[in-house]
Amino acid sequence: MVFSKIFSRKKIIALFLSLIIFCSSTSVISISYNMNTIQKTNEYKKENFEVDQKFIYQIIENLSHICYNYSQGRTYGTSGENFAANYIYDFMDKINLKNNYLEKICDESLLSIYPNITRYKLIDDKIQINGFSLKIYENGTAESPECFPIASGANNPIYDIFNYNYSYKNLRLLPGDIFDTNFFLQNSISFPCKLNNYKSMIIGEIILPRNDTIFNSYDDNKIILLDSNNSQIFTKQEKDIKYPKFVLSYDSNNKYDSYANTTFIQVSKENWYKIKELVKKENVIITNIISDGNITLIYNYEKIIEDKFGPIDFEYMFIEGMPSINQTYTELKWKILKEFNLSYYSLLFLKTYIWGAIWKIGNKCRGGIIYDNDNETHLMICSLKDYNYIDISQAGGATWPYTPLFSINNTIGSKLYKDACLKISEKKYKVEYYLDQSYNESAISYNVAGNNSKYENDSKIAIISAHYDGYWGQSSADDAVGTSIMLGIAKLIEDYKLESKYKIRYVAFAGEEYGFRGSHFHNLFHFNDSIAYVINFEEEGFEQHNPPVKLLLYSPNGSILDAAEIILEDIGYFEKTQTEIERNKKPGPSDESVFVKRPGINTFCFGKDHNWTDYHKTGLSNKVGDCIDNINKSLLNIVSEFSWRMVEYLLFNPNCWFTNISFTSFNSKNNKNNKNDSIMIHFSINSVIPKDKIMLKIYYRNEDNLNDYYHLYQIENFIIDSTVLKKNIIFSLNDSIINGDYSIKLELYNSTGRINEIMNINNKNYNDTASSNILHLESSLLHQEKISIFNYVFKNFLNENNIIKLKIFFDYILRK
Structure with missing residues (x-):
């Protein structure tokens, strides 16, 4: 039964010291934890009415410190995340929320409702890290830096890359930008091209035509079709052809044919012989076909690499520094995708290997390293295979990276990068790593939900939410703070027995960092619920002024944004925090965005993720980066007040x-x-x-x-x-x-x-x-006499009839 996947916490008993999970239709979670308990307060004085900061901070601390008992922290589908779910459930019980439950995120429940939507089978899938190690050798001495492993996410048809145990030794380092287009600008030619539609993209190699006599003379009516499969050549008369054109297309049997529309490259007469020489070298790749309408032909690739580093006859790893903090997280992901996924040029769109020099070098890569721009922290991200679980085809069937990656801090990474830029004979570092990853088709994860006790109308529901999952570190601001504020507001409402306009459902979502798993499930599973509002709390509680961060407000409803700005002004947010405010009339980058397509719904989210230097970062045994030591209690108090005032405005009518x-x-x-x-x-x-x-x-x-x-x-x-x-x-x-x-x-x-x-x-x-x-x-004041005289005149002479007469008189004068 579907209902068997929604569990009452009354059936969950703490029996063991470790987490035991039985994956069945009547699954049971048993957790024993040694953490600070939440004590009830018996006195609720009206003059003390506010979100309880002591309780909030205690919850943040307890959620943050889970990473010290569970090595993968509160990551989606791990025992640490399940531990946090039970802790949150216990707190909901203690503050007297009603009908509390753990909601299992699983495909069986969705497929029972949507049997024909097979992609929902992916909702509880994930790539799982079972073990890893990274060692850096300098003159035979090994160092094991703190790092975060990023699983390989590409589905290689040759072997099952999701379930694989990588193990390599004696790897050298090369800089990641050797596949960056800018690296070849001095050895490339660009030509204008015509894309048939915005999805047209050619990434591959020009192969020497079977009959190269076609290049011996210039002909305005000549079209060259270069097919990656057999290099067929055609000539065709066309009225609109003024210059020869290369027509590049894919193999007609390619299943990604929707991404393989023909691209025309218009070539001027003066460049005709350059094209001829490029193609004859049989060493040309095509890249940089973007929205600017140009195609770049790069040649002599192998010679460029060998001139800089020497012959690439060894196995190696790429190493690349993080982009600047001003770049968005999406840009970072694309950068990593482009520079580390060696299958990008082939598997991403062509599903075939590149023949030629680029493959000679690329097939010796065994992974990549990215290093942070901070000396103590390193980045934590998941592969797109995990993030885009709902519909992998939205990325053209691509997942990334093709080889495993490791992230490290700047202290170690910067010296390794310098070594990577040296010639082979001058390099002194070698790398060794192993990564054991597997594909889990039934990750265990739960949303935690509870309801308020007093409301005017239960026909509509308002959701107050935050996500409680994180990464391997403390993940305090993202988003133990949001979860704690949500629970603090729930406690305030129950303590004072406040009556809301709608039934409030408090939901601590799981799997937000892995593509909003929990909110997707909740939205789909509760498809019949009439949801009026979703109010979501995101990254907050930290203070950072260099570079400055803004408080970002998100809602498609402009009136909600207006109200938020009024409340922020009321509480003196800017004066107290010196933080600028930015309004965005769109859904936010978190769980509430999942619900926006519901009819009649309003969503609101706020947080500070742009330019945040500790975003998804940890280090020094989880004591730096996004950790509780960087949570400012005074700021937390202000944010809690703002959160409550927004909830009060939207969900209460305080008579x-x-x-x-x-x-x-x-x-x-x-x-x-x-x-x-x-x-x-x-x-x-x-x-x-x-x-x-x-x-x-x-x-x-x-x-x-x-x-x-x-x-x-x-x-x-x-x-x-x-x-x-x-x-x-x-x-x-x-x-x-x-x-x-x-x-x-x-x-x-x-x-x-x-x-x-x-x-x-x-x-x-x-x-x-x-x-x-x-x-x-x-x-008795004199001015009153003057005003009284004026009032007498006004009342007795400037009546309606006299005003009409004056108007007629002035109209007559103006006509004259």
């Missing part, structure tokens, strides 16, 4: 109302005529939520003028310390308010209504109103 209200006229000390010129407004405001930021609007109307309307006199913003606020406000005559009879009207807005009123959305955003009786006010 507020007047009590004990009175309006009393009195004579102010500046008034000399012993008559009342002011009104004392005394009131109390009650609110269902403590510390709610409310707004009061005060209006007045002159009752002597029957055509008068209410004028805005004053706006006051208050924060209710507990749940009752007592205030006095004075209304007085001034230069623009004349003597006469007046009534006062008050409008009271809760925090949600206040923000909506500021944004000028909706009508009647107020929660309560109050009005006074008519009170006569009279001031």
